[in-house]
Amino acid sequence: xxxxxxxxxxxxxxxxxxxxxxIILVAMAGVWSCQGGKSTLSRRVLVIGFDGMDPxxxxxxxxxxxxxxxxxxxxxxxxxxxxxxIPPQSPVxxxxxxxxxxxxxxxxxxxxxxxxxxxxxxxxxxxxxxPKRTLKLGxxxxxxxxxxxxxxxxxxxxxQVLEEYDIPATIFRIPSNFPPAESKQRTISGMGxxxxxxxxxxxxxxxxxPDELSGEITGGAVFPVEVVDNMVKAQxxxxxxxxxxxxxxxxxxxTVYIDPENRVAKVVVGDxxxxxxxxxxxxxxxxKFPMLPMLASLKGICRFYxxxxxxxxxxxxxxxxLDPEDPAMPISTPSSYSKKLYRRLGCFYTQGMPxxxxxxxxxxxxxxxxxxxAELVLEERMKAFHYELERFRSGLLFFYFSTxxxxxxxxxxLMDPQHPSYDPQLAEKYGNVVEMLYQKMDEALAVxxxxxxxxxxxxxxxxxxxxxxxxxFHLNTWLKENGYVSLIDEWxxxxxxxxxxxxxxxxxxxxxxxxxLYINQAGRxxxxxxxxxxxxxxxxxxxxxxxxxxxxxxxxxxxxxxxYRTDEVYQGxxxxxxxxxxxxxxxxxxxxxxxxxGAFPRELFRDNxxxxxxxxxxxxxxxxxxxxxxxxITHRQPALYDIAPTILAEFGIPxxxxxxxxxxx
Amino acid sequence: MGSFNFLINRLFDGIFYLFIxxxxxxxxxxxxxxxxxxxxxIFRYTSNQKGIRQAKDKIKAHFLELRLFKEDFSxxxxxxxxxxxxxxxxxxxxxxxxxxxxLPLVIVLIQFNFRFGFRPFKANEEVIVGITxxxxxxxxxxxxxxxxxxxxxxxxxPLRINSLHEVDWRLLAKEAGNYIxxxxxxxxxxxxxxxxxxxxxxxxxxxVSRSFFQEFLYxxxxxxxxxxxxxxxxxxxxxxxxxxxxxxxxxxxxxFVLSIAIGFALKGMFKVEI
Numbered sequence: 001x002x003x004x005x006x007x008x009x010x011x012x013x014x015x016x017x018x019x020x021x022x023i024i025l026v027a028m029a030g031v032w033s034c035q036g037g038k039s040t041l042s043r044r045v046l047v048i049g050f051d052g053m054d055p056x057x058x059x060x061x062x063x064x065x066x067x068x069x070x071x072x073x074x075x076x077x078x079x080x081x082x083x084x085x086i087p088p089q090s091p092v093x094x095x096x097x098x099x100x101x102x103x104x105x106x107x108x109x110x111x112x113x114x115x116x117x118x119x120x121x122x123x124x125x126x127x128x129x130x131p132k133r134t135l136k137l138g139x140x141x142x143x144x145x146x147x148x149x150x151x152x153x154x155x156x157x158x159x160q161v162l163e164e165y166d167i168p169a170t171i172f173r174i175p176s177n178f179p180p181a182e183s184k185q186r187t188i189s190g191m192g193x194x195x196x197x198x199x200x201x202x203x204x205x206x207x208x209x210p211d212e213l214s215g216e217i218t219g220g221a222v223f224p225v226e227v228v229d230n231m232v233k234a235q236x237x238x239x240x241x242x243x244x245x246x247x248x249x250x251x252x253x254x255t256v257y258i259d260p261e262n263r264v265a266k267v268v269v270g271d272x273x274x275x276x277x278x279x280x281x282x283x284x285x286x287x288k289f290p291m292l293p294m295l296a297s298l299k300g301i302c303r304f305y306x307x308x309x310x311x312x313x314x315x316x317x318x319x320x321x322l323d324p325e326d327p328a329m330p331i332s333t334p335s336s337y338s339k340k341l342y343r344r345l346g347c348f349y350t351q352g353m354p355x356x357x358x359x360x361x362x363x364x365x366x367x368x369x370x371x372x373x374a375e376l377v378l379e380e381r382m383k384a385f386h387y388e389l390e391r392f393r394s395g396l397l398f399f400y401f402s403t404x405x406x407x408x409x410x411x412x413x414l415m416d417p418q419h420p421s422y423d424p425q426l427a428e429k430y431g432n433v434v435e436m437l438y439q440k441m442d443e444a445l446a447v448x449x450x451x452x453x454x455x456x457x458x459x460x461x462x463x464x465x466x467x468x469x470x471x472x473f474h475l476n477t478w479l480k481e482n483g484y485v486s487l488i489d490e491w492x493x494x495x496x497x498x499x500x501x502x503x504x505x506x507x508x509x510x511x512x513x514x515x516x517l518y519i520n521q522a523g524r525x526x527x528x529x530x531x532x533x534x535x536x537x538x539x540x541x542x543x544x545x546x547x548x549x550x551x552x553x554x555x556x557x558x559x560x561x562x563x564y565r566t567d568e569v570y571q572g573x574x575x576x577x578x579x580x581x582x583x584x585x586x587x588x589x590x591x592x593x594x595x596x597x598g599a600f601p602r603e604l605f606r607d608n609x610x611x612x613x614x615x616x617x618x619x620x621x622x623x624x625x626x627x628x629x630x631x632x633i634t635h636r637q638p639a640l641y642d643i644a645p646t647i648l649a650e651f652g653i654p655x656x657x658x659x660x661x662x663x664x665x
Numbered sequence: 666m667g668s669f670n671f672l673i674n675r676l677f678d679g680i681f682y683l684f685i686x687x688x689x690x691x692x693x694x695x696x697x698x699x700x701x702x703x704x705x706x707i708f709r710y711t712s713n714q715k716g717i718r719q720a721k722d723k724i725k726a727h728f729l730e731l732r733l734f735k736e737d738f739s740x741x742x743x744x745x746x747x748x749x750x751x752x753x754x755x756x757x758x759x760x761x762x763x764x765x766x767x768l769p770l771v772i773v774l775i776q777f778n779f780r781f782g783f784r785p786f787k788a789n790e791e792v793i794v795g796i797t798x799x800x801x802x803x804x805x806x807x808x809x810x811x812x813x814x815x816x817x818x819x820x821x822x823p824l825r826i827n828s829l830h831e832v833d834w835r836l837l838a839k840e841a842g843n844y845i846x847x848x849x850x851x852x853x854x855x856x857x858x859x860x861x862x863x864x865x866x867x868x869x870x871x872x873v874s875r876s877f878f879q880e881f882l883y884x885x886x887x888x889x890x891x892x893x894x895x896x897x898x899x900x901x902x903x904x905x906x907x908x909x910x911x912x913x914x915x916x917x918x919x920x921f922v923l924s925i926a927i928g929f930a931l932k933g934m935f936k937v938e939i
Contacts, residue, residue: 257829262822262823266824339911
């Protein structure tokens with residue numbers, strides 16, 4: 001009896017203890033949930049980035065019923081313009097998005113920054129360095145330490161913050177993240193990722209008649225070839241071989257066999273063979289550049305496009321992309337992520353902006369061929385999108401689409417009769433390309449909507465909208481004509497770039513990049529002459545006032561709508577490379593390419609007759625991006641830097657101090 | 666040669682039958698195990714086990730001698746000479762099983778190469794088919810065409826390469842299956858197998874003309890008629906690699922490492938002196 005009652009007491013005590021433990025566990029889980037701990041794992045935030053999606057165009061298409069999925073999402077939650085960055089350039093805008101800061105915090109002000117010591121430009125988002133220590137053996141140079149690729153964007157990315165709270169994230173091809181910021185999250189770099197040559201994309205074009213091409217070819221290389229006995233022998237050009245003295249260019253031979261009658265050819269590169277009819281794109285072909293015999297080689301992938309077999313042989317080769325299975329530079333975190341994607345999806349474009357706008361601009365590809373190539377890119381993206389959505393269980397998924405941005409840049413000219421490059425005949429055929437691309441994005445959104453449930457917050461956003469690029473303004477020429485710049489030899493004006501002919505001892509201000517204007521400041525610039533303080537202040541005020549008054553003599557329109565002082569619009573510690581003024585161009589205007597590279601053409605304006613006809617490097621007020629969500633947006637003037645805080649808030653994570661944005665829901 | 670190839674193909678088809686839908690690693694491990702055991706047994710019954718044991722003992726003894734008499738130079742030199750001598754004896758005893766094993770091993774390697782060295786095409790993948798003639802012929806003047814069954818689609822006209830005596834086509838694999846392509850050269854008809862599949866199966870990258878050596882190297886299909894002008898018909902299958910922790914490894918390396926490791930691991934169990 002005693003033993004039975006002892007057993008019963010012990011049993012009751014056990015039940016009570018278990019109950020207390022259970023209550024404690026439930027309470028802990030609740031607290032943890034509030035703190036954004038592991039129990040929020042079932043929560044999902046899906047962010048889709050459609051680069052360059054414009055609210056005006058999207059609203060029109062929604063009204064016309066052409067983008068039903070966008071309309072559906074808008075009705076489910078909200079649709080607002082999204083304030084872009086100052087200036088609204090993609091690397092700046094996406095850095096705002098990534099860090100929740102403005103350029104003062106993340107340090108990216110333009111595609112290009114300048115070194116105050118040399119006045120020379122450098123790419124703003126990343127830097128690569130060769131190995132510091134090498135060993136020379138005969139004509140061979142062996143590296144004793146690794147080279148380095150460095151991301152120059154500062155500040156923590158939102159997925160790094162999520163990682164601290166154990167929230168899993170997948171970040172697919174976000175711009176301004178090459179090399180990818182250190183993280184255990186799955187990330188793969190996007191815009192800014194170079195090709196195998198280290199450039200943003202250099203195509204190759206093999207032709208029997210290079211003389212048919214007009215002007216200087218930029219963004220690609222043209223190789224004259226001969227067809228002998230229905231055969232073409234040529235080389236794919238790789239990067240300099242740093243393992244050899246004098247760094248000779250690494251090359252890979254390839255042969256093209258052409259049928260004597262049929263318009264078909266076979267391309268043989270190493271062990272790989274592809275057969276193409278005229279007007280066909282090849283699958284991805286692997287290319288291996290030998291660097292050190294038996295020991296080191298550089299792997300890349302490319303696609304061939306057989307443009308013509310006869311009468312003139314023409315073959316286009318895409319920029320040689322880093323091989324996702326074995327990339328020569330870091331493109332993903334963990335490094336196995338790109339391999340995993342390769343194994344699931346096959347080869348894919350790794351180059352930052354893969355749509356070859358330069359080949360179209362240089363008439364290497366025509367409009368139809370460019371559209372085909374852009375469709376190949378989009379097809380790959382859609383495959384990856386399906387794959388990532390399929391395995392998206394919890395946490396965050398960010399997915400980026402570039403095709404709309406690149407398409408709008410190139411086809412604005414055919415939907416705007418006012419554009420200097422407008423061609424009514426081409427417009428009949430390709431005038432609806434931009435609209436068609438919006439509809440493709442709508443299809444992508446339709447896919448995403450199928451995966452959205454009550455636990456999922458969906459945010460669809462773009463970094464900026466679009467405007468026409470009618471006329472280019474040579475800002476450096478204006479500075480020169482108005483006495484702010486002095487040239488060494490006046491008669492050489494317009495002949496050089498990178499301020500080669502600039503008399504710095506008599507120059508007070510200069511422009512470099514697409515929106516930046518710098519004061520030649522004493523103590524900062526190597527040959528600076530303007531003292532910081534009163535003199536600089538007066539000059540800044542004078543410049544801002546006079547630039548606003550600039551009128552286009554052809555149209556009488558105001559060229560610059562706003563001039564922003566960076567010390568007023570930016571907050572943060574990363575102001576070292578900041579320009580002093582940001583030029584906000586008016587609708588239809590933009591800095592000329594010559595200005596961006598520090599050149600001084602003789603005229604002040606030029607009509608933009610290029611195919612690159614739509615743009616966004618203007619005043620940010622004209623070209624907001626878009627934001628749509630399945631939730632109501634309470635912050636009625638959301639900006640790009642509000643998205644990172646919003647994502648963190650969705651997981652209940654307190655906002656880091658450095659973020660200037662605030663949650664939008 | 667044809668009957669021999671037929672029998673060997675069926676034998677290996679039987680061995681691989683259980684693994685066709687499994688990861689190739691499973692098949693590789695099992696066949697390495699079987700090969701390891703097979704090699705051990707051949708070694709045991711064809712080598713002079715007693716002689717090998719004695720030679721190894723002698724080598725060990727002279728190594729011990731080397732360690733014990735480090736100071737005595739002449740003794741050390743004598744011991745080194747004896748080690749060399751018994752090594753040669755050891756090799757002599759191993760030679761016979763090696764020679765006996767070499768032929769079956771080559772047959773095994775050829776069979777494995779057409780299973781592990783290439784993978785079948787997947788649906789929607791492109792297929793390149795080429796016919797190579799044994800001598801220069803006026804290809805443009807000849808009537809050469811390719812006929813594909815349903816499931817495969819010929820996508821390009823013939824690409825005639827006179828300098829290589831070759832005609833190529835590109836096809837699209839539309840769905841899984843084992844297909845027979847028909848190549849018409851004038852009045853003559855030649856066939857070639859193409860496999861579109863996700864399974865581990867024997868592939869035939871090349872159908873060769875009648876020749877003992879060629880038939881031995883390409884046993885998957887019967888040879889082309891001996892009086893034909895065609896040297897071979899080739900289908901360019903993608904290379905298969907075995908993936909281990911993100912590394913693509915050639916099947917031959919995996920095969921040798923695994924079968925040798927298995928042989929050493931099991932030598933005690935089979936009481937084999939290696």
